[in-house]
Amino acid sequence: MANVVDLRNVDKSYRGAVDTRVLFGINLAFEQGSFNSIVGESGSGKSTLLNIIGTLDRPTSGELWLEGRATSLLNADKMAELRNRSIGFVFQSHYLLPEFSAMDNVLMPQLIGNRRVDHSVRKRAEELFDLMGIARVRNNMANKMSGGQQQRTAIARALMNNPRIFLADEPTGNLDSENTAVIYRIFRDVNRQFGTTFIIVTHDRRIAEQTDRIVEIKDGRIVMDLLR
């Protein structure tokens, strides 16, 4: 399988009163359709790495290649298009837009990409609500749902554009064990069904052990890369 994500000698530093170096010469690639986790202690640099993969942050040096293209050559608008088309994000917080309903939130990536919301798009959104098991709350306002429902809506939104890369940063950090189990089952189903590449950042080793590849980061360096 071809690499859909490829990090080449990526360094990341933050400027401040004292410059802080977070990542050191990261070389890492993920194959299309793989199911991966990045683990590490709090402050190890795993979230920074995920944000760089998601083009939300830029490396201080080194290169990120997505879908065979060097992102350093893309301007802000092209980067936004790439994010909209190819990447789905889920964070520990759901980041739903409280001014919109759950359905509107899920349709948002389509609307941002200037795609028409026709019958087939709406049908796909409804299928995602079914897949997430939250069909009955799809017309609720985003802030009128439980935490688990909000996080599942956020996952449905991340999957709406059928992205090739799905990035999740502690996606079940705020959920109970029952919701956590359901959500990882859904991730696995989507991975198998659509061939979506999953990269999940977690500090929970039990969750990481459910993935096919575990990359461990410590103090900004890869200390383990285990393919199971």
Add this chain to the structure above:
Amino acid sequence: MLPLRIAVRFLCSNPWQTALITSGMAVAVSIQVFVGLLIGSLQSSLVDSTVRNSPQVTISSGTSVPSIYAWDRIIGIVQRTGLSAAVSPVTAGSAVTIKDEKTYPLILKGVHIAEADRIYRLREAVYAGELYVGSREVLIGRELAAELQSRVGDRLNIILPNGNETIFTIIGLYDLGTAAVNKTWVIANMRTVQQLLGLQGRITSIELSVPDVFAADIVAGDLARELNNSELKIDNWKDQNKELLGALRSQGISSTIIQVVIIFSVIIAISSVLAITVLQKSRQIGILKAMGIKDLSASLIFVLEGLLVGLTGSLLGVGLGLGLLYAFDSFSSGPNGGSTIKISIDYGFIIISWAIAVAASTLAGLIAARRSLKLNPIDVIREG
């Protein structure tokens, strides 16, 4: 259009804040419309009462002989130029009338009623009796009639400077809106006055109204060139009312200053509130950017918020301003019971005020939008 949809949702999600900012806009625009229209109406009323019901250009003798010969030829030339809206020959002289041993100075004004009517709007000014004047009939003004306690049908004894006395019948009473005129002018038949003053076939002045009262000085200059007669003197109201014109100009400037200040305060107030909105919605903007919304579209949300607030607030403001003007017109009354100012609605001014307010509000949105450009999704996500 997604930015519009988001802008509407953002505004609706905080109804009190939106209502407050829209009300602020409405109040500012209402004051702008009210003050602008009121000052405009005041100026128009002042010009109306000073100039519109009187000649704006007067041709008289420029020599020691106070009468004009061959005046019909002069009128012919004036009419051919097409510079005047109405032309009225006048033969006038001073006179007095005495009642209860009190002397009242008068100006006996001989006119052709139909021509004088086009300048003085006598048809509207005559409030009792008739407009037609026969050989021994006169029209007198409201104040003179009150002082003499005269009514239509009463006699009026007019004494000329040469001592000759003539008895006239008061055929009608007029009100030209100026007490000094109403108190002194006695309007009579042209031929009668010519006979009494010994000016057969002659007149003392030619009165003209012009299409644009503010161009009276230009018309006077053009007529002087056309007539090319050094024995004639051509006066215009602008030269005779320099103080009034100065006051009108000052009023206009003060109105403009008020409106500029209002517009600036609108821009500052709305941009401040929208800047706060950018902060309030930074989480949403951040996540929209993470999902791939482009910077321009994200900024457009706040420009559209400014536009929507501007459109709604300014429409409400125009309605409120007109309501204030209507209330002012209803509650303010002059000594005669009528309104002190004749309110005129200048639709052009309203449209311009509305458009400026909308543009100012949109500009305020643009200032807020610039802040949103700087929003980086990673900052929002890092904050959690």
